Amino acid sequence: MSEITLRINGKQRRVTVEGRTLLVDLIRDQMNLTGTHVGCDTSQCGACVVKLDGDTVKSCTVLTATLPEGTEITTIEGVSTGDLHPMQEAFSKCHGLQCGFCTPGLVVTAIDIVERSPDGLSASQVRKALKGNLCRCTGYQNIVASVLEGARAMGVQVTEEKETV
Incomplete structure (x- = not known):
């Protein structure tokens, strides 16, 4: 287990993750941000796309424990504040x-x-x-x-x- 501080949808969060925790699982299971979907488990479909430090990534391919401290993550829930984007x-x-x-x-x-x-x-x-x-x-x-x-x-x-x- 390791602890890491991430910035998820503009909010700083300290999380504890196992070395094998995929970013999509952290987002959905620990952060309860269920807009990011798991569609294929093989990095083919793009249902799990999020922004990671400004770049789009398939979150099913990212091991959370490998992210640097302070990594900025934006999910579908974070693309707008209030009104729709x-x-x-x-x-x-x-x-x-x-x-x-x-x-x-x-x-x-x-x-x-x-x-x-x-x-x-x-x-x-x-x-x-x-x-x-x-x-x-x-x-x-x-x-x-x-x-x-x-x-x-x-x-x-x-x-x-x-x-x-």
Whole structure:
């Protein structure tokens, strides 16, 4: 067992973890932040995506005990304070979710995609950037539309592309 101080959704937390504790298990079981989901147990689906010191990671692949003191973690519960984040609003407005299981990971990933694209974003860029997130319910068209709508709401230029068949 080891103790580590982490900053989770803006709050400093001192936690005790076993060496084998995955970050997703800490988030869900010890912090009771159940928006982060375990979908595949093989790092394939992206349902467990969180931000770790500003980078998106699949929390099912991170051993909590290896994190440096003070590591900043942002889960879906921490992407907004009070009102919905513009990306969450976009997913609702554009019907970018169905069962909702993959949505937390998609939203965290989408925010990161937009933040890393200050010069603009296109549908093809979004599709490529979402390659690590799986959704079993949709055809991704509404997810891509949601990310682009969220990008607009976050002040990022969206490049319109002609659809090719």
